[in-house]
Amino acid sequence: MKNSFITRGFNRTQKLGEDFAQQVKSGVIALYGDLGNGKTTFVQGLAKGLGIKSRIISPTFIIIRSYAINRKSVNAKHFYHIDLYRIQSEKDVVGMELLEIIDNPENIVAIEWPEKIEKILPKEVSRIYFKYIDENRREIIIKD
Numbered sequence: 001m002k003n004s005f006i007t008r009g010f011n012r013t014q015k016l017g018e019d020f021a022q023q024v025k026s027g028v029i030a031l032y033g034d035l036g037n038g039k040t041t042f043v044q045g046l047a048k049g050l051g052i053k054s055r056i057i058s059p060t061f062i063i064i065r066s067y068a069i070n071r072k073s074v075n076a077k078h079f080y081h082i083d084l085y086r087i088q089s090e091k092d093v094v095g096m097e098l099l100e101i102i103d104n105p106e107n108i109v110a111i112e113w114p115e116k117i118e119k120i121l122p123k124e125v126s127r128i129y130f131k132y133i134d135e136n137r138r139e140i141i142i143k144d
């Protein structure tokens with residue numbers, strides 16, 4: 001998969017997420033980028049590509065949302081969507097189930113604002129960067 005994209009419109013970002021799902025087996029996907037740059041939009045497509053039917057809403061207040069994966073081609077059984085916008089640092093997640101979730105190789109975990117827990121991310125992380133170009137366009141860089 002090519003690793004730098006410019007998407008025009010949110011549906012293209014969703015499609016990119018859907019395509020990206022085809023190469024995801026398990027592990028953490030860290031989504032970097034400022035407010036409104038398209039991280040959640042990408043996750044909506046990713047979830048669709050994993051065969052998840054429920055509507056993906058931004059987990060801004062409940063920072064962790066989990067979804068079941070029922071797809072033979074995907075090893076993982078659970079998809080987690082985590083938004084860390086409201087936390088400050090690693091200290092704030094001590095004792096939370098978050099640590100077990102990201103360490104469990106049987107999960108697929110998409111994390112928005114991952115820089116807040118950079119120090120405790122596992123070694124193997126797919127990193128995706130979202131940049132704002134203009135109202136309708138985003139640059140998305142995938143580093144696997």
Ligand SMILES: Nc1ncnc2c1ncn2[C@@H]1O[C@H](COP(=O)(O)OP(=O)(O)OP(=O)(O)O)[C@@H](O)[C@H]1O
Pocket residue numbers: 007008009010011012013033034035036037038039040041042058085112130135136137138
């Ligand atoms: N090419 C594009 N890709 C993604 N989103 C786009 C694009 N063009 C416009 N948008 C709009 O930008 C917004 C992106 O919002 P989204 O919730 O995905 O951002 P986010 O990165 O998750 O922000 P936050 O950090 O607040 O959670 C949506 O309103 C979407 O319609």
Ligand SMILES: [Mg+2]
Pocket residue numbers: 039040041058083112
């Ligand atoms: Mg978001």
